[in-house]
Amino acid sequence: MLARLASASLRGLEAEAVDVEVDLSRGMPSWSLVGLPDAAVREARDRVRAALLNSNFEFPLRHITVNLAPADKRKDGSHFDLPVAVGLLLASGQIHVENQSDIPFLAAELALDGRLNPVSGILPLTLFAKSQGVKQIIVPLGNAEEAAVVQGIEVIAASNLLEVAGHLQGKRILLPFSASETSTQAEEKLLDLKDVRGQQQARRALEIAAAGGHHLLMSGPPGSGKSMLASRLPSIMPPLTDEQRLAVARVYSIAGEANARSPMSSIPPFRSPHNSASDVAMIGGGQVPKPGEVTKALFGALFLDELPEFKRPVLEVLRQPLESGTVSIARAADTLTFPAEFQLVGAMNPCPCGYLGHPSKPCRCSQTQVSRYVGRISGPLLDRFDIRIHVPPVEHEELTQMQAGESSALVKARVLKARDIQYARQGEGIVNARLLPTALEQYAKPDAEGEALLNTALNRFGLSARSYHRILKVARTIADLAGEGQVSSAHIAEALQYRGDSA
Ligand SMILES: Nc1ncnc2c1ncn2[C@@H]1O[C@H](COP(=O)(O)OP(=O)(O)OP(=O)(O)O)[C@@H](O)[C@H]1O
Ligand SMILES: [Mg+2]
Ligand SMILES: [Zn+2]
Known part of the structure; x- marks a missing residue:
């Protein structure tokens, strides 16, 4: 007897077709699994056997061959347990269905007692199943909410193998899961910029950074409000588009952290990994590759607090994603790519x-201590920060007397306007920070006075060509915030303030 079920393997944020074939033949009781190079999938054997026995099914005493086809493709994911178990039940005649091709898409890991354990990647799997014209997907209860985000496919939430068997045979039909109101209407609560008193220059820098997509580096004494400012960046960033929202939801699904943020939320992600983070935590990886912080910050902000305290190799691996907006994860004989477009705040x-x-x-620091500390951030990484500012201390007594700041809503309105101008000029989604030198010379060419000012600054400070372009980018954004087509000396002058001490 042969059973064949459609499934899928995860690859990056996508799912790719895989067939689960189960064949029983005469011979010594044994079971071989082919097409399963991944360790997590190999462990499926022991789980499936225990789950069947503990659900009062028989484990067929035959020669069992389970094939995940195509054999030459790497299979990732722990969701194959359920299709393998159901395949065994079908092939051994312990359950009967009228038409094998009508079987819903099955994705779950089995616990030894037959319960269905949640798995990562349910969202891409559900989207894949839908794209194949499948009408129904059976998932563990713990994944139901996540799968239900996908419209146009019925989600059945099951708690154990017996329930699945009953449902498939039409003996005890499980009702489709529908997402609860509360979960779909994510509370859109964000920290607001109005809490930040004073710090006019830092607030302005944050607004420019959000408007032009510039990476921002803030330096200042403890308690000056750097963390406070950084954590408010998402409140002034453009909301995620539907497409971006789905991409971000895929990331959190693959990461197995679907509960960490609502897939319906259009708030850009905000990630602030601790400075003890490993390079795998930062860029992703692992046996079954999981996205790292740079990917979890997709279309949002990655905040690295106490930047020099991060391990040097961890900071260096940031360069590739900052350059390309993607991150490559090398595996045996294969490379995987995750998206990694984010705004860096240090x-x-x-x-x-x-x-x-x-x-x-x-x-109390010596000159050597200071230069060693600052030197932990390499030149090439430092170069990525278009905007570098000093955040001065504010005395506590002053703080209480200062006016509450402008609200995020007001700032965001200006950011959105400036974004529209950029997209109309440069193409949808292309922010000033991403402009290449040739495009910059075209779009950000200053007027004569601005050019003169810039040249004076270049000579006086001995700025590199890189710094020159960085200043132009920021000046372009400042002009866009002002709604002005021409970059002028006032814009250049302001941009020059944000070049930090070591531009
Ligand atoms: N401009 C400000 N307006 C209102 N509150 C402020 C401001 N600056 C600092 N604070 C208060 O001080 C606290 C500390 O600020 P924050 O943690 O952002 O400082 P920091 O610059 O990140 O310091 P550290 O270098 O120690 O990380 C804040 O939680 C807030 O209560
Ligand atoms: Mg801080
Ligand atoms: Zn010091």
Whole structure:
């Protein structure tokens, strides 16, 4: 007897067709699994056997061959347990269905007692099943909410193998799962910029960064509000488009963190990994490759607080995603690519003690300590930050007297307007930060006075060609925020303030 069920393997954020074939033949009781190079899938054998026996099914004493086809393709995912178990039940005649091709898409890991354990990647799997014209997908209860995001396919949430068997045979039909109101209407609650008092320059820099998609580096003493400002960036960033929202939801599904954010949310992700993060945590990887922080920050912000405290190799691996908007993860004989488009926000103290340049508190660091600390961020990485600012300390007494700041809603309205201008000029989705030098010379060419100012600055500070382009990009964004077509000396002058000490 042969049973064949349609399934899929995960690859990056996508799912690819895989057939699960189960064949029983005479011979010594044994079972071989072919087409399963991945360790997680090989373990399926033991789980399936235990789950069948503990669900009061028989484990067929025959020669069993399970083939995941095509054999030469790598299979990733722990969701194959259920189709393999159901295939065994069909092939051994323990369950009967009228038409094997009508069997719903099955995706679940089995616990030894026959329960269905949630798996990662349910969203891409559900989208794949739908694209194949499948009418129904059976998933573990814990994944139902996630699968139900996909319209146009029925989601059946089952808790164990017996329930699945009953449903497939039409003996005890399970009702389709429908997402609850509360879960689909994600609470859109964000930290607001109005909480930030004073810090006019830093607020302005944050607005420019959001408007032009520029990476931002803030340096300042402890308690000056750097973390506070960074965590409010998503509140002024453009909301995710439907397409982006789905891509982000895929990321969290593959990461097995679908509960961490609502797939319906259009709020850009905000990630702030701790400085002890490993390079795998940062860029992704693992035996079954999971997205890292750079991918979980997709279309949102990646905040690296205390930037110099991150391990050097971890900072260096950021360069590729910053350059290309994607991250490549090497595996045996294969490379996987995840999207990694995000806005980088770095925060740091000016020195190890934090008080270098502080108006009232003395810095206790030696010159060597300071340069070693700052030197932990390599030149090429530093180069990625279009905007670098100093965030000065504010005294606590002053803070209470300062006016509450402008709200995020007002700032965001300006950001959106500036984005529209950029997209109309440069093409949908192309922000100033991504302009190449040739495009910059075309779109951001300053007027004569601006050009003169820029040249004076270049000579005086000995700026590189890179710095020159960085200043032009930022000036372009400043002009766009002002709704002005021509980059002028005022825009250049402001951009020059954000080039940091080491531009
Ligand atoms: N401009 C400000 N307006 C309102 N509150 C502020 C401001 N700056 C700092 N604070 C208060 O001080 C606290 C510390 O700020 P925050 O954590 O952002 O500082 P930081 O610059 O990140 O410091 P560190 O270098 O220690 O990480 C905030 O939680 C907030 O309560
Ligand atoms: Mg902080
Ligand atoms: Zn110091």
